[in-house]
Amino acid sequence: MRPFKYTRASDVSSAIQQLAANPRARFLAGGTNLLDLMKEDVERPDELIDITRLGLSQIKLITSGTRQNGVAIGGLGKNVDLANHPLIRQNYPLLTQAILAGASGQIRNMATNGGNLLQRTRCPYFYEVSMPCNKREPGTGCGAREGINRLHAIFGWSDQCVAVYPSDMAVALAALDAVVKIRNAQGQERELPFTDFHRLPGNEPEKDTNLNHGELITSIELPLNKLASHSYYLKVRDRASYAFALVSVAAALELQDNRITQARIALGGVAHKPWRAYTAEKMLIGQEATESAFQRAADAEMAQAKPLEHNQFKVTLGNRSLVRALQMALAGSGS
Known part of the structure; x- marks a missing residue:
C-alpha cells in the first residue's frame, strides 16, 4: 500500500x-x-x-403534512441497520432481502449505504494490475473482452469494457425507483434517479457513476409504493456463502384481482450497472399474473442479451431466474 x-x-x-x-x-x-x-x-x-x-445515518419517514411519501436513508448509515430497520422490513422487504444476500455479517456491520453504491467491479482483470484494463488505466484495452469472461456482462457492454457491477443492494434500489441525493462543495444539492446514478461503460469505462469528484451522497430516498407484499430478491451464485451474483433478480408486483397493475424488475450480475428490465415490465402490465405471462416477459427481456464467448449460460440462467423471482413475488415471499 x-x-x-x-x-x-x-x-x-x-x-x-x-x-x-x-x-x-x-x-x-x-x-x-x-x-x-x-x-x-x-x-x-x-x-x-x-x-x-458526520452523522447522515438516520432512517426516517418522508412526510408532507400528515401524508407519508416514502423513506429517507442516510448515506453514512450501516447496511446492517438498514436491513433490519422496521420501516424497511415492513415497507421495502425487497431491500432487506437484497442486503442480507449481499455479504457477510461482518461486512454489513462496516459497509455504509452510500459506499455500497460506489463499489467498483470485481472483474479479475481490473484487480490484476499487470493486465490491460480500460477501467483501471484508460486506453490500455480490455483483457476480459477476449479473455476468460464467464462472469461478465450480457447487457450494455462495449468494446471498451465488459465488467459487471457487484452490489445486491443497488439492484433492489433500482427496482424500487430510489432517488440519490447529492451535495457539492458549494452547498448545492441535486437529485439523481437511481437508474441514472450508475453508467454503462461506453467509451469511458473508468467512470462508474454520474457522481462528480467533490460530491457526497447524503441520502437515498425511497418513494411510497404498494409493492411490499409481492416482492422477492433472488440471487444465483457459484456458492451459497459470500459470493457475487452470476445473476440476481429484484422483482416486485402490484396486483388487482390477480391482474398486474405495476411491475418492477431489475437484474444484477449482467451489466455495468443494475439492469432495469423495462421490456419485461411493460409486457406484464395488465396481464394476469401467471407463469406463462412471466415466461413471455422473461423471453422478451433476455432476447436483448449479447453474451460473450464464455457466458452464454447467463442468458438461460437469467431467463429462468426472472421467471422464478416473479413466481416467488406473486406468492408473497417478500412479505
Missing part, C-alpha cells in the same frame, strides 16, 4: 470542500472496498478523508 495523508472531517461542508480541493483524495467510510483496492494497488489516493463522524 502506498503512503497517504489521513484526516478526519468534522462536518459535511468541510469534508466536501477538502475532497474537492484534491483530485486524488477519497472519502473513507466503511472502507470495505476502497481499502482492498488500495492494498492491490488498483486505487492510489494520496489522501483519505474520514467521514464516519
